[in-house]
Amino acid sequence: MRVKKFIPLFAFVLLTGLLFRGLSIDPTALPAARLGQPFPPFAQPELLSGDEISDAALTSKPALVNVWATWCYSCRVEHPYLLSLAEQGIPIYGLNYKDDSAKARDWLEQLGDPYRLNIVDVEGSVGLDLGVYGAPETYVLDADGYIVHRHVGVLDEGVFTRDFSRWFPVAATSESMPAAGGRL
Amino acid sequence: MIPELGHVALIIAFVLAMGLAVVPLWGTMRHDIAAMNMAPSLALGVTVFVGMAFALLATSFLQDDFSVAVVAANSNSLLPPIFKFSALWGNHEGSLLLWVLILSGWMTAVAYFSRGLPLEMVARVLSVMGMIAVGFLAFSLLTSNPFERLLPNTPLDGNDLNPLLQDPGLIIHPPLLYMGYVGLSVPFAFAIAALLGGRLDASWARWSRPWTNVAWGFLSLGIMLGSWWAYYELGWGGWWFWDPVENASFMPWLMGTALVHSLAATEKRGVFRSWTVLLAIFAFSLSLLGTFLVRSGVLTSVHAFASDPERGLFILIFLALVVGGSLLLYALRAPSVASRVSYTGVSRESLLMVNNLVFTVATIVVLLGTLFPLVMDAFSLGKYSVGPPYFNAVFVPLMALVMPFMTAGPLSRWREDSAKRWLHELLMPGVGVLVVALVLASLGRDGFNIWIALAVLLAGWVALGVIKDLWRRIASAPDGELKWRRLTPSFMGMTLAHLGFAAVVLGAVVVTQGNQERDLRMAVGDVEELGGYRFELLRLGQQAGPNYLAEQAVFEVTRDGQIIAGLVPEKRRYFASGQIMTEAAIDASLWRDLYIALGEPIGEDAWAVRLQYKPMVRWLWLGSLMIGLGALVTALDRRYRSQAVRKPVPTSGVAGLAG
Amino acid sequence: MRRVEKVLILSALWCLLSVSLGARAVIETYAFSSQDLEARYHLLSQELRCPKCQNQNIADSNAPIARDLRVVLFEQLEAGATDDEILAFMVARYGEFVRYRPGMDRQTLLLWAAPGLLLVFGAAGLISHFRQRRVRAPGVLTDVEQDQIEQLLREPRA
Secondary structure (H helix, E strand, O other): OOHHHHHHHHHHHHHHHHHHHHHOOOOOOOOOOOOOOEOOOOEEEEOOOOOEEEHHHOOOOOEEEEEEOOOOHHHHHHHHHHHHHHHOOOOEEEEEEOOOHHHHHHHHHHHOOOOOEEEEEOOOHHHHHHOOOOOOEEEEEOOOOEEEEEEEOOOOHHHHHHHHOOOOHHHOOOOOOOOOOOOO | OHHHHHHHHHHHHHHHHHHHHHHHHHHHHHOOHHHHHHHHHHHHHHHHHHHHHHHHHHHHHHOOOOOEHHHHHHOOOOOOHHHHHHHHHOOHHHHHHHHHHHHHHHHHHHHHHOOOOOHHHHHHHHHHHHHHHHHHHHHHHHHOOOOOEOOOOOOOOOOOOOHHHOOHHHHHHHHHHHHHHHHOHHHHHHHHHHHHHOOOOHHHHHHHHHHHHHHHHHHHHHHHHHHHHHHHHOOOOOOOOOOHHHHHHHHHHHHHHHHHHHHHHHHHHOOOHHHHHHHHHHHHHHHHHHHHHHHHOOOOOOOOOOOOHHHHHHHHHHHHHHHHHHHHHHHHHOOOOOOOOOOOOOOHHHHHHHHHHHHHHHHHHHHHHHHHHHHHHHOOOOOOOOOHHHHHHHHHHHHHHHHHHHHHHHHOOOOOOOHHHHHHHHHHHHHHHHHHHHHHHHOOOOOOOHHHHHHHHHHHHHHHHHHHHHHHHHHOOOOOOOOHHHOOHHHHHHHHHHHHHHHHHHHHHHHHHHOEEEEEEEEOOOEEEEOOEEEEEEEEEEEEOOOEEEEEEEEEEEEOOEEEEEEOOEEEEEOOOOOEEEEOEEEEOOOEEEEEEEEEEEOOOEEEEEEEEEEOOHHHHHHHHHHHHHHHHHOOOHHHHHHHOOOOOOOHHHHHHHO | OHHHHHHHHHHHHHHHHHHHHHHOOOOOOOOOOOHHHHHHHHHHHHHEEOOOOOOOEOOOOOOHHHHHHHHHHHHHHHOOOOHHHHHHHHHHHHOHHHEOOOOOOOOOHHHHHHHHHHHHHHHHHHHHHHHHHHHOOOOOOOHHHHHHHHHHHHOOOO
16 A cells, blocks of 8 residues: 555656656757668769769768758858868768759869769759758768768768767877767 | 846845745744744745846846846847837746746735635645745756846847747736646645645645636636637647647646546545645646756757756756655655545546546646657657647547546536436437537538537537536526526536536537638739638738838638628738748637738749638637636635635535535 | 857757748648648648657748658659658658657557556556445545544644
């Protein structure tokens, strides 16, 4: 009889534990639905050459796939960092998402081209198959070509060191590591 | 200077609240009458100083003092004065101050109206409320100081109040809602006081019952206003979204519904005593939980305040102390002896238990649905969303389940009744309602609609039971004379609330089933038909408001050649924030609303327009209004007022049974 | 530190773009080939959650991604896809998260079974409560009367 009276307290303790755990979870952080799957098949033009390419063209692995567009302000912010990653030899493929191809070519000409290839996705259909929310987003393909990570928003050194470096150990420079762990 | 004074007032209020939390309670342990007698004055003191802080913050808002951070973030010099005032609670810090102000208001009211109660009881109740005030004042002072200054970088003008909140509905919605939320602290405090004192009897239930009804009534009205506001202001004609923030206010309401009914049984018959105490604790715990959910950022919602994990942690710790402490007290002190009162499975007690079962299950289900995504996330089981389709699928059957019992409830007798008598009382009305339901449901546009049939059946069933009960009360005298004096406020309130519930159910089902909606491209001169009405777009224009510029479309609505209404939906651009807002135009009436909202312009002279025909949507709010007012009316009952003058304990049971 | 701040501001901006427009009604004029398709469009667009919004369905959200998904929904409906196919398509790309009505599987079993189980257990509890009660002889004191007696015994009239 007595024990029964402790049930509400017990349930409440469980609830409090859950809520406490909830404080350190970011409800808006969503893992990509395509994690653990190969890059979705596509057949689209390449931005600079105009040749039709398919998912077979993503040959160097592990690699980054960067979703970008000229209308995306944050893409301009992360662009220099992408260039420096490319300089370190990390293969980056671009997905030019719902963009004007002429503007995109100008952008690469002016700001430099970190990409090995650029998939033209005017309709956003490759983006849809990939589960893209918007630009910028950056995906990691592992050595077997499987999608293993997705980052939404600006990619910078802090994010790279924290989340990306295990697939690209060479590039993990140890200089100036910002306080990671906060919600960015 | 004014903000600093406000800050000092808040600190003084905090110190007084500390005194209130400790001194009278200490007095009850030491039987120190002087210490216990301090409780009302301390409660009043807290109210005065919180009121001062509130008034000073309001002054800062009205004087456009943008050196105060919350004013700069939530107001603007162009804002109309009434919205400058309501902007005070359109943000986390200010609304918290409103929370505390209302809490202290309830404390003072309890102190004033409970002068006839035993001193120990009053001292305990006020001390418990004082503890809650301490927690919230500390929360305000330590993590969310509303008087924080932006010095020396004072902005020239403020960021403006979110245009969504620049609305008359939002001036009164939060205060009413908080009246309900916070008002549940009164039955909570009474429950804790009773546990502390070791006396859980019918008189305890009678003291706490009017407070519970009033708080629950305010909560009903607050939720109603929120739903009404969402309907006309969000611009798409929905009235309930099962958003976590809505659920945060709905869960205490559901639990409160169970509490209100359980208290009735406890007061009149002395049964379910532990259960009622537990419900009182749960109802207020859920309102604290709601505060946590809305302000911690644990769940995503369109309406949530800017979230901050530090604040979340503070409320969580407070929540753990208050609720954990109460439940521990309950576990240790609640009477473990089963109730000795006799009643059978066919009695009013058993029907009230069905109410309690259904509303408790409904509360748990809403809680589960709200927290499910968090649970899955916490155990890394994936990201889930639980939304309206789930809640409707589980909630609607629960409500349908409780309604048949609702009819029998008021007609039934305490202790022992017979199913045969129920059948005798309700068979004819039942058959009548069934016929009406079948006929009404076949009159619709698309032929027979089973859902409308069920809704009319259940709502009509409840309404008939209520009306029959009403008639039986006033007409049962042998001389045939109508006995209006038998209609006590508590009976009238119950009747009103039950009818209101039936109206809400009917409105909800009819508007969901009969809603007609078309998204169209309309240019000047275009005519469209919907629900038997003819909508003509007469012209487009512009209109400047105090702090916005509106694009307008002028519509004329006719039916059979007769002009019904001129409707002018707007698309507003607010200067300060640049935000764009849809102002829907609505022609409201008891049986249908016509609802026009503007989308985006298409080309030069055309707009995307949404026309809606919403049958009986007003019944939702009319019914909720009846529920809320009904609850408030019950508190006027003489037997609650007389408690102040007579010594309540020895005679309570008899009075309760007679009433 | 500088850089972190900048990123914070940028991500805030990024979010604002998709969120701040929330108060605008979404009104689009698709030309459906049948009323049945239009009705299904309304139902499905309310059951699908905008992946990058503060708890809004794709019908009510102005975010670009919600607009894209509405187009996809419209096209798939017109192409003759069933509701299940459309939901499967969306879940494959955006995860279970996009469904406001979680699918019934092992993980969500508790969610879907809870209402029924609670009701059944509760009702069973009530029935057993009344069974016990029936055994009790009538005519014993009510709690109220018992309290009064205790009260009288405890504190003689002052």
